Amino acid sequence: xxxxxxxxxxxxxxxxxxxxxxxxxxxxxxxxxxxxxxxxxxxxxxxxxxxxxxxxxxxxxxxxxxxxxxxxxxxxxxxxxxxxxxxxxxxxxxxxxxxxxxxxxxxxxxxxxxxxxxxxxxxxxxxxxxxxxxxxxxxxxxxxxxxxxxxxxxxxxxxxxxxxxxxxxxxxxxxxxxxxxxxxxxxxxxxxxxxxxxxxxxxxxxxxxxxxxxxxxxxxxxxxxxxxxxxxxxxxxxxxxxxxxxxxxxxxxxxxxxxxxxxxxxxxxxxxxxxxxxxxxxxxxxxxxxxxxxxxxxxxxxxxxxxxxxxxxxxxxxxxxxxxxxxxxxxxxxxxxxxxxxxxxxxxxxxxxxxxxxxxxxxxxxxxxxxxxxxxxxxxxxxxxxxxxxxxxxxxxxxxxxxxxxxxxxxxxxxxxxxxxxxxxxxxxxxxxxxxxxxxxxxxxxxxxxxxxxxxxxxxxxxxxxx
Numbered sequence: 001x002x003x004x005x006x007x008x009x010x011x012x013x014x015x016x017x018x019x020x021x022x023x024x025x026x027x028x029x030x031x032x033x034x035x036x037x038x039x040x041x042x043x044x045x046x047x048x049x050x051x052x053x054x055x056x057x058x059x060x061x062x063x064x065x066x067x068x069x070x071x072x073x074x075x076x077x078x079x080x081x082x083x084x085x086x087x088x089x090x091x092x093x094x095x096x097x098x099x100x101x102x103x104x105x106x107x108x109x110x111x112x113x114x115x116x117x118x119x120x121x122x123x124x125x126x127x128x129x130x131x132x133x134x135x136x137x138x139x140x141x142x143x144x145x146x147x148x149x150x151x152x153x154x155x156x157x158x159x160x161x162x163x164x165x166x167x168x169x170x171x172x173x174x175x176x177x178x179x180x181x182x183x184x185x186x187x188x189x190x191x192x193x194x195x196x197x198x199x200x201x202x203x204x205x206x207x208x209x210x211x212x213x214x215x216x217x218x219x220x221x222x223x224x225x226x227x228x229x230x231x232x233x234x235x236x237x238x239x240x241x242x243x244x245x246x247x248x249x250x251x252x253x254x255x256x257x258x259x260x261x262x263x264x265x266x267x268x269x270x271x272x273x274x275x276x277x278x279x280x281x282x283x284x285x286x287x288x289x290x291x292x293x294x295x296x297x298x299x300x301x302x303x304x305x306x307x308x309x310x311x312x313x314x315x316x317x318x319x320x321x322x323x324x325x326x327x328x329x330x331x332x333x334x335x336x337x338x339x340x341x342x343x344x345x346x347x348x349x350x351x352x353x354x355x356x357x358x359x360x361x362x363x364x365x366x367x368x369x370x371x372x373x374x375x376x377x378x379x380x381x382x383x384x385x386x387x388x389x390x391x392x393x394x395x396x397x398x399x400x401x402x403x404x405x406x407x408x409x410x411x412x413x414x415x416x417x418x419x420x421x422x423x424x425x426x427x428x429x430x431x432x433x434x435x436x437x438x439x440x441x442x443x444x445x446x447x448x449x450x451x452x453x454x455x456x457x458x459x460x461x462x463x464x465x466x467x
Contacts, residue, residue, distance in 0.1 A: 020056040020096075023048040028078050033093065034085070035073070037138070038324040040396075041082035045072070045091040054168060054176050054202045057092060061200060062174040064090040065455050072199050072458040076114045077140025078318075080326050081424050083196070083459045084143070092200060094142065102127050102208065108165060110205045129208035130307055132157050136318045137311055145204055146195030147421035147460075148375040150383065153312060154246045155363030156278045157209050161192035161375050162368055166205040166236045169198065172451040176202075190446050193375030194435065195229050196459040197443070198450050214304040216284035217276030219313070220291060222298035224252055224269040232339045233275055234294045244363035245279035252346020252356040256316060260301060269347045271279050275302060276310050317353050317389065323396060325388045325403050327423025330380035330415045334358070341409035342384075348405070350398055353389035356406050358382055374443060376435050377417035384410045385422055420460040431460045441465070 023033045024047050033048045046069065049060040049264035070089025085091065094113035100123045102109040109131065111120050118137025124130050132151035134144045149160025158165065166180040169187070177199075179188045190198050222231055239248055249390050251272045255265045275291055277284035281304075292300055301387060346356045357384060366378050386406040388399040420434035432440055444465040447454070 017058055017327065017397065018059055019053070020049060020051040022048070035089070036080060036082065036085050037078040037318075037320050038080050039321045040323045040325070041085050043082070043085040043087045045086050048091045048093050050093045050096050051441070052096065054170060054282070057094075057170045057200050057202055058174045058176065060092050061170055061172065061455070065172060065174070065453070070458060071455055073142075073196070073456075075140030075142030075426060076116055077138060077143055078136075079140075079143055080324050080422070081426060081460070083426065086458055089458075094200075094202075096120070100124075101128065104129050104208060104210075107207060108205050109208050110203055111141050112296045113142045113200070113202050117141055117144065117311065118308075121311050124208055125211070125307055127208075128213070130211050131163050131206045131208050135310070135311065136314050137308075137316060138315070138320070141204060142201055143196065144421065145202050146191060146193075146201065148193045148357060148419065149421070150365070150419070152247045152276060152362065153209070153278060154365050155247050155361065157207075158364040158368060159193075159373075159375055160206070161195075161373055162364075164188070164192055164204060165207060165208040166231070167191055167195075168203040169202050170200040170202060172199065172453060172455040186446055187189075187450060189372075190374050190414060192373035194443050194460075194462060195374075197447055197456050199456065208274070211276070211278070211307050212281050213306065214281065215278065215307055215310060216281065216288060216302060217278050217305050217310045217313075218274075218302035220273040220275065220295035220298055220300055220302065221255070221270050222295055223265075224271045224343055228271050228343050229336075231271065231273075231338055232343060233296055233336055235291060235411045236334050236339065238290045238294060239360055241288070243279070243287065245277055246291075247276050247278055248291075248360050249274040250358045252343065252349060253354075254349055254352050256352065258316075260299065263353075267352065269349060271343065272347070274313065314355075317355055317387070319353060319389070322389050322391055323393070323399070325400055325424055326422045327386050327403055327407050327424070328409055328419030329383040329384040329407060330377045330419065331358075331384055331410060331413045332379075333381050333413055334337070334414050335413055338410055339445040340414045342406075345402070345406045345409050350410055351388065351390040351395060352397065353391075354402065355387045355389075357385040357387065359385060366377055371439075374435065374437055374439060377415060377419070378416065380415055382413075383419060384414075418456075423460070426460050428461075428463070431462065434460060 074084035078094035132153035
C-alpha cells in the first residue's frame with residue numbers, strides 16, 4: 001500500500017513483522033543515509049530501507065515493483081557510477097547485514113550482502129585463508145563480486161566471481177532462490193559478472209584459499225621523470241617472465257605526505273610499483289629480486305606484511321565523499337610507446353588522490369573458459385584504470401579531461417572491451433562493450449526469464465529480450 005506525504009513522496013508501509021528500518025526525507029539521518037562514496041552523485045530516494053534479512057528484502061522488492069518505483073541496491077561500498085542511488089525511488093541499503101561465516105574445512109566463506117572487503121578479510125585471515133577481493137578495504141563484497149572482481153589474488157586464484165559457488169537471491173517477483181551449480185545454474189552463470197541485473201543477493205558463498213601469515217609485499221617508488229621509462233619497460237618485461245605468484249600493479253601518483261616520503265618529494269609525480277608474492281615465503285625474496293633491482297635507488301618499501309595490510313595499501317587514495325571519475329580499459333599488451341604516454345599523462349596529475357594504474361592480469365583469470373561466466377574479456381593481459389579523485393567542483397573539468405587523456409594514451413593497445421565495475425557510463429553501448437554481443441544476447445534471454453519487467457535496471461543494464 002502506498003501512502004503519500006505532504007511532499008508527495010511515497011511512504012513505505014510494511015507488515016508489522018518487518019524488522020528493518022526505513023529512512024525518509026526529513027528524517028534526521030536522511031542526508032547521511034543517502035550519501036554515497038562518489039561525491040559527484042547527488043540523488044534523493046523516496047525511502048531508504050535497511051533490512052535485517054531476506055524477508056525484509058522481499059518486502060522492499062515487492063513494494064517497489066507494485067508501486068512502480070525505481071529500485072536500487074546498495075551493498076555499502078563504492079558504486080562509482082552511481083548505480084546504487086536513485087531519485088524518488090526505493091533504495092535497499094544492505095550495509096547493516098554484516099555477517100560472515102568462514103569454514104576452511106568446507107573451503108568456503110559465507111558473507112551477507114553488506115559486508116565490505118576489509119571486514120571479510122579480517123574474518124578470513126584469522127583462519128589463514130582469503131578470497132580474491134577488492135584492492136581497497138571499503139569496497140563492497142557484493143557489487144565487486146557481481147561485476148566480476150579483479151583483486152591482488154586474481155592471477156593466482158581467479159576473479160572473485162569465479163570463486164562464487166552459491167548465493168541466496170531475492171528475485172524480481174519477491175521469491176528467495178538458492179543458486180548454485182546444482183540449483184538454477186543459469187542464474188549462477190549470470191551472477192558471475194552481470195549479477196546486479198537479476199536480483200538482490202542476500203548471501204554469497206565464496207571459495208577461500210590458504211595464505212601464509214605474512215606475504216612479502218609493498219611498493220617500489222621512483223620519480224616520474226628521467227629514467228622512469230626504462231624502469232617501466234623493464235618492469236613490464238620482468239613481470240611477463242615472472243611466475244603468476246607475483247601479483248603487481250604500476251601506478252603514477254603524486255607522492256603523499258607520508259612518513260616514508262622525504263619532505264622535498266611530497267606532491268612530486270612518482271611511479272610506484274606495487275608487488276606481492278602469493279606463494280611459499282621461502283621463494284618470495286628471489287621472485288621479487290628482479291623488480292627491486294629495476295627500481296634500485298628509489299624507495300624500497302617491500303617488507304613482510306599480513307595480507308590485510310596489502311589490501312589496505314591503497315586506502316589512503318579513496319576518501320569517501322570526494323568527487324570521482326574512473327575507467328577500466330582492457331589491454332592486449334603494453335608497447336614501449338604506450339608506456340611513454342602513460343608516464344607523460346601521469347606527470348600531469350593535479351589532485352593528490354588521482355591515480356593512473358596498470359594492473360597485470362592473465363594467470364588463473366585467463367585459464368577460465370570465456371563462455372563459462374558472464375564476466376568477459378578474460379584474454380586481456382592488462383587493465384588501464386585511471387582514477388580521478390578530487391575535492392571541489394572547480395577541479396572537475398581538469399580531472400575529467402585528464403581521464404580522457406589517460407584513456408587516449410592506451411588507444412593503440414586496447415582490446416575494445418571495458419570492465420564495467422570501473423566504468424562510469426551505463427548506456428547500451430557501454431554495456432555491450434563490457435560483455436560483447438554473444439554474451440549480451442544470452443544475458444538478455446536470462447533477464448527475460450528472471451526479471452521480465454526490468455525492475456533491476458539501475459545498473460549497467462541488460463534489457464530483457466523481446467522487451
